[in-house]
Amino acid sequence: MSEGIPRKMALQNYFKGKGSRALPPEEVDIANLLEEYHPDYYEDTLVTLQTGPNKGERCHKDLAAILQADALIDDTDLAGAFVHETDLLVIGGGGAGCAAALAAAENGARVILSTKLRLGDSNTVMAEGGIQASIESGDTPMMHYEDTLKSGHFRGESRLIAALVMDGPEVIRWLIQKGMQFDQNPFGDLLTRRAGGTSHDRVVYCRDYTGLEMMRVLREAVRNGKTEVLEYSPVVELLTNETGHCAGAVIFSLDRAAYLLIKARSVIMATGGIGRLHLNGFPTSNHFGATADGLVLAYRLGARLKDIDSFQYHPTGMAYPASMAGSLITEGVRSAGAHLLNGLGNRFIDELKQRDCVTAAILRECAEGRGIVTDGGNRGVWLDTPTLERENPGILERRFPKLLQRGKICNIDPAGEPMLVYPTLHYQNGGVEIDENGSTTVPGLYAVGEVSGGIHGRNRIMGNALLEIICFGRRAGNKASETIHGRGHKKFTIEHTKNLSRELTNAGLSMEIKSPTLFPDYANFGIKQ
Amino acid sequence: MGDRDITVNINGKDITVPATMSAIQAVWHAGHPRVHGVGCLEGVCGACKVFVRRAGRSIITTELGCQTMVEDGMQIIFLVFPTPNHHTYQLDDFKNSWDTQAQFHQIFPEAAHCRHCGGCTKSCPVEIDVEHGVNLATEGKFREAGELFLECVMCGLCLTSCPEEITPNHVGLFCRRITAYFHIRPSNLINRLEEIRKGEYRIVEG
Structure with a gap:
């Protein structure tokens, strides 16, 4: 990944009003933007399913790993x-x-x-x-x-x-x-x-x-x-x-x-x-x-x-402080008129384009060195909340109390300082x-x-x-x-899990992985511990 | 990274973690299992209630574990308890909005017994003036009370701190619900429903 603009310098650019707040040129080739920068198109992330009803179809490799895994129970x-x-x-x-x-x-x-x-x-x-x-x-x-x-x-x-x-x-x-x-x-x-x-x-x-x-x-x-x-x-x-x-x-x-x-x-x-x-x-x-x-x-x-x-990567997840990384800032803020600015202080996309385009554009800014980098290594672009508030006094309090609450916890006043945002995995x-x-x-x-x-x-x-x-x-x-x-069922079994084991073996897939996952691994919790 | 490591005590165990973590992230980072009392990790579900005592302070506060940043010498205890709601009501049983106040006191008879001890307000991790809300509700000011509870995450800390066993969070929610049930009648929505009922809209698929 290429460098970005350090947060302090980017803040200076922002406050000095450097950069052009004019609407950026219309994206002429959306398909190309998505293909080049949207995570759905990252190389080597898709595999072909070898078992089950969607056999032969493309699937994200992390999902494929648990779709083609053994049952937790017998x-x-x-x-x-x-x-x-x-x-x-x-x-x-x-x-x-x-x-x-x-x-x-x-x-x-x-x-x-x-x-x-x-x-x-x-x-x-x-x-x-x-x-x-x-x-x-x-x-x-x-x-x-x-x-x-x-x-x-x-x-x-x-x-x-x-x-x-x-x-x-x-x-x-x-x-x-x-x-x-x-x-x-x-x-x-x-x-x-x-x-x-x-x-x-x-x-x-x-x-x-x-x-x-x-x-x-x-x-x-x-x-x-x-x-x-x-x-x-x-x-x-x-x-x-x-x-x-x-x-x-x-x-x-x-x-x-x-x-x-x-x-x-x-x-x-x-x-x-x-x-x-x-x-x-x-x-x-x-x-x-x-x-x-x-x-x-x-x-x-x-x-x-x-x-x-x-998958949907929401354009505006919080990127700073690190403990809040990924937390959502609603699209409503952009809908109300807040702009996205890169580290030079420029707008780079129509903020109300559909989500996958805005996300791809943010990732492009970061990849091409116009993103903002924090001391901790987090990257992102600005969500210009101070200008929104200045142009519509009181709007943050009236419409976005959760944003203000979030700001309070991380000592950032969204009315006085832009929020650092980066795409966050949001929806299947x-x-x-x-x-x-x-x-x-x-x-x-x-x-x-x-x-x-x-x-x-x-x-x-x-x-x-x-x-x-x-x-x-x-x-x-x-x-x-x-x-x-109606009449109820006669039999209640988990026999399909035996067929599953057989199918996995026939396809030469590992039986080591068990699913459903239930909890992310960082929670250190398994039901058979 | 330059993160300074600090030591906190969580559920009786000393753990050393970077200072940039929340209480929940710290427990996980130290390798301890934690599933109970974890929810949205964004401060809106009320699952991760914790007692917190900061170094050198005697006061214990109630907070949300995902929103509490660890500090050196901090003591944290996770509070996992079920939050029973011992009141049952159906909005459909409210036929006449003039009777709401009387019915409220039948459903929440304890609400009028508030001793003004302030325990509920002090315990609220999202800083709602809970006691004031309960008192407004007992006076029948449901709309005003409900507005106070906009940010309520239903964590249930207020009801554990009430000596009269009032369930302030459910009182607040009742106030919001009854207001919507009787008083939100938007003409733009009603118009559209009427138009759809008359068959004025069709979807041409393709």
Whole structure:
């Protein structure tokens, strides 16, 4: 990597107003920019899968390693396991899992929600920017549809996107009726901000705490309902019945250090993303538990995955101080008008281009020596919050209290000093293939939220993730509760793990690696210690 | 790197780590397993509650482990406890907003017993004026109280410090929820819902 401009010198450049704040020239060749600088295109990071439903397709090597790994448990581990029975098992306690559980429970289904950590520990709670819904006059669901498709480089599934955008306004109503607040103008209309790469202001929000507000409300609603919640209960394997239908899961209770068998008529996977695998060595904005467990479990059972070579690196993760590296600064700040500046004090990209372009441009500035380097060796570019505040007095306090809180902890006043930012691994664009009810290619297994794929193509726009989790969470919860009156399954086994071992051996793959990962290795924790 | 190493005591163990780490990063760096009490690592989930005593100080503070930078001589204890909510209510049971105040006191009967000891406010790691919020709620000022709890991470420290077993974080959340439930009626959203209901929008796939 090439040198950059030392932080002190870059700050001097900034305060002396060196450099041109004029809009940089339009990127003429976006495909080239992405190919040259976006981490999805780094050399030697993709491999071809040798086993499973996506055999022969390209996949990030770190994900491939755990998709093609041996199970954590075998039949002997299940001897003497506790057994629970329920209609519906929801795996994951974030927004998607809660929405699914609420919808199913309202339909009268018996629901168990099991989560690796605590209810609400998820990427949802950290979401800042907001949630998309076309509600302004002049905006339409069709425009939302086109923006989503275009920003995903036309790789998203049109049926899924159509469902998403048409549900948008109803999802907001549902959230308000569950008790979620949104920022309003003095007449009570919802305020909207614009997401990068979109054609209209469409993101509704609650300051830069949208996810926190949403998660608080959903968690309280689940707690006050009839859903049984199992915390510190990661799923280590799925169960199948006699015909390959998903029939529940095996849970390892961290509190009891014991296995638990949950027999269920259907299973909704809502386990979130992959950030804590730190693909390509990037810091992440993700929750501690984001280790791609759901992808592994579903793949093993035969569910097809989609776009597993495409990940989102959010342009503005914090880069200084080092302890906060990767923490998110919402796109809302750029949406409000904050510019990105390199170490010379120049703008270098239209800040409201779609996220993958902005990220690639930041990486280009750093690679070509115009980035800023701290004493500790961290790199990045400036997010010009002081100018935003000067031009809109009070805006940081009114719209971005979380940013100010963050500044307080690291002794940086965003109103007086620009923030050093660098791309952070943020989102898994692809995932388990689903239809518009969240059904996967495995009967009885649903996938919703970040673990699912197909909506965002190769790049997601701000606000579509929060919309997706509620929209598809509810759809899957409703669909799955239709099956509660049928006859239950006869058999509950983990026999598919034996086929897995055989396949791995036949492909000459190592049996040393076990998955799902459950926790990043730096947490020094394994269930068989 | 030039990082200065310092020694902190975490859960009774002395560990030596670079001064640029948070309490959680320090535990991991020293090779100790820690999964319980770890969450978003960004200060918004309330999982990583810790007691902190700084060198030479007698006062113990409650903070979030992911947001607390280690200092030489600092003592830290992780607080992992379940946060039960002993109140149950359904927003759908509220039929008339004129009755909210009466119903609030049925759901949270302890809230009116506040002794003004300030324990909840002192324990709050995100510096919410919790006690004031509870008192506003008992007076029926739900919107104003709820606004105070905007940054509440539901860590539950306030309820552990309350001698009257008020659950201030849930009181705050109730205030926010009931405000949204009865009073957020945005005309731009309602218009769009009406238009969709009448079938005015279609998606032309392709």
